[in-house]
Amino acid sequence: MTMALPLIFETRGAVALITLNRPERHNALNPEMICRLADAFDRFEADPELRVAVITGAGEGSFCSGGDLELTLPLLTGARQPETEWDHRLAANREILFRSNFKGAHSVKPVIAAINGHCLAGGFELMLATDIRIAADHARFGLPEVRHALIPFAGALVRLPRQLPHAVAMEMLLTGDQVEASRLLALGLLNQVVPPQEVLPAALRVAERIAANGPLAIAEVKRATAEAAGRPYAEGYAIETESMDRIMASEDAREGPAAFLQRRAPAYRGR
Structure with missing residues (x-):
């Protein structure tokens, strides 16, 4: 046993x-x-x-x-x-x-x-x-x-x-x-x-x-909220903007809105 x-x-x-x-x-x-x-x-x-x-x-x-x-x-x-x-x-x-x-x-x-x-x-x-x-x-x-x-x-x-x-x-x-x-x-x-x-x-x-959500977006939400915690607003906003730039440059960020407009399930690849 x-x-x-x-x-x-x-x-x-x-x-x-x-x-x-x-x-x-x-x-x-x-x-x-x-x-x-x-x-x-x-x-x-x-x-x-x-x-x-x-x-x-x-x-x-x-x-x-x-x-x-x-x-x-x-x-x-x-x-x-x-x-x-x-x-x-x-x-x-x-x-x-x-x-x-x-x-x-x-x-x-x-x-x-x-x-x-x-x-x-x-x-x-x-x-x-x-x-x-x-x-x-x-x-x-x-x-x-x-x-x-x-x-x-x-x-x-x-x-x-x-x-x-x-x-x-x-x-x-x-x-x-x-x-x-x-x-x-x-x-x-x-x-x-x-x-x-x-x-x-x-x-x-x-x-x-x-x-089911975008994995890169989830990761950036977690990273930005953790890094911005306790910091002045200006520093927090800068961290958020860095996350925005990374996400907007991703393939997933293009796939999400396209899938919505085409009324289909998104195929996120984490990149």
Whole structure:
């Protein structure tokens, strides 16, 4: 009997489906899963046929409960020495940890979170790195790190105050309390809250709609919005204009309007 992989990478047309697969451990991120997640994102980025990624968790209990307190956190603090090849790989290169949640480098391809259950700690930080979030109505969200004398270090200290009102972000960061999906939907951190069985189908429908659009245009939208964030208007407009110039010079930009006028489906080639 073969053991199930802790992370599953599937392709559905132009959509990559990435599943965190440790439901018996609330999909906690152990060193192997972190390495495999970084590799999965690298594979997604490198494949020109893949245009959108959907990341979800196995089961209906948890999307991801964060870093494994038994395996990952002790390895990172030095309380546990590397034992497996995954331990050694993560301990030798912490950029793998950062690549597993897009810390320091944003993807130019859209990533959708299909949040099937509780979304905590590193799982919450992974969600913050995504573009669109669809959550189960029973899911709860939180950053409990301070309760363990730790801090979030996978992007939340930077991303959360930019994605939520300051007071709400600081309440979550400083208390470690959990928040219901309905509250985060009202605050705009989530796009949809649906029954558990609808989470993945809803996410895939959005992914397919995005994948049908011009891939170069999608990439420039992501690149320009990320690079312009926090900059003065003049600098932001300059970044937007650079994106405009790249898109207007592309074959796809000529194909899109032509297909519309000819009442046919566009054939985008990504060039």
